Amino acid sequence: MAYELYYWDGLQGRGEFVRLALEEAQADYVDVARGEKSAGLGIGAMISELDSRSGAYPPFAPPFLKDGDLLIPQTANILFYLGPKLSLAPRDEGLRYVANGLQMTIVDLVAEVHDTHHPIASGLYYEDQKHEAKARAADFLAHRMPKFLGYFERVLAQNPSGAQHMVGDALTYVDLSIFQIVEGLRYAFPKATNHLAERYPHVCALHDAVAVRPNIAAYLASPRRLPFNETGIFRHYPELDHATR
């Protein structure tokens, strides 16, 4: 039976980290909210899961995954669940917790990227918190982005199996997520990421290696890959972007 991925239509957002894993593995999946209402899909099908007043363990927010009767919420949790099934997790049990910890750190970074444009309230428009967004984005580019990327660079450099992968000696979902982080940061902050390859060579080499994997390249060229836009997590607001030292 096909996996059912539930995430907002029209943006990459947090759902994209799951899509990349499903696409790399050529898994059979339905992107529920992007489907046709006549087929029982669409946003309504997702909202009814979120709003269920009777179902056991309803999800707090998208993305969530359904695999038969099991409903799994939270990006890193979905990937932890799918990883072994899609052959995108380390074979070693201990390293699976390492991968999970790295993915949760990526999730933390994604939340901080979101808050560069919504530092005060996720329910208000960007325009209503633009002043504060400038301050938060400046701090993000000066301190937080280098801290996270420097950390990922160090994890790659110190991987006992080599700097080609974040964990172990083979591709995992964490590598795919690093690709997405680099893509997203470059879209949102072209000036601040201008020297990314120079400063974080292993991170950027991993990004480039993922981009040319046949299944990923085919996905990126397909209509299934939504373009980045200003309703997602990574938003390009020129006033928030500037070159960093």
Next chain:
Amino acid sequence: MAYELYYWDGLQGRGEFVRLALEEAQADYVDVARGEKSAGLGIGAMISELDSRSGAYPPFAPPFLKDGDLLIPQTANILFYLGPKLSLAPRDEGLRYVANGLQMTIVDLVAEVHDTHHPIASGLYYEDQKHEAKARAADFLAHRMPKFLGYFERVLAQNPSGAQHMVGDALTYVDLSIFQIVEGLRYAFPKATNHLAERYPHVCALHDAVAVRPNIAAYLASPRRLPFNETGIFRHYPELDHATR
């Protein structure tokens, strides 16, 4: 061999969610950063793990746990790992992912609580972002806290095994974390949480049931339980707290 918990000394913070699980299970553990330097413990021992320029898979930030050779970072990941070993996870495999998803949602709430006092930059003092903190805290109390607590209330009400536990029919680490959330929110926002028991009866009943468990009660009365203070996640700044509708 004892588990080694690494977290900042002097504050409950994110480490407390792990401490509560270890204490409930009466597990053998060392709170490394709070130990004596002469015993090879203390903050220095933690910093050297964080700053390692040779170790495989260094952690990004505390808390992290060492179990023999395995180093496990990220609060929810540590609890996912420890849960089955401490008999604080559901026996059912599928429900373990449910528990993990709920714990990650608690982690998200904790990050939002942190940002009520640090909405612009975690590296700056509260006093330097007080104005923005007032705006973010007001939004948190009006929208985000009710959204999270209403969700947890719904999960309890809709638990097929009864409203005594977040997942399944027995105590899990998720229940312990809900206790800590209620404790923390009441400390930080006494006015805004004045009507908590009325609005979220299942959540508060769970909090009360955890508080009187013998191992938890003994821990709370011990010097191992640090008091809440204004260096942790849950901080009481009276100017950020106000009664809500």
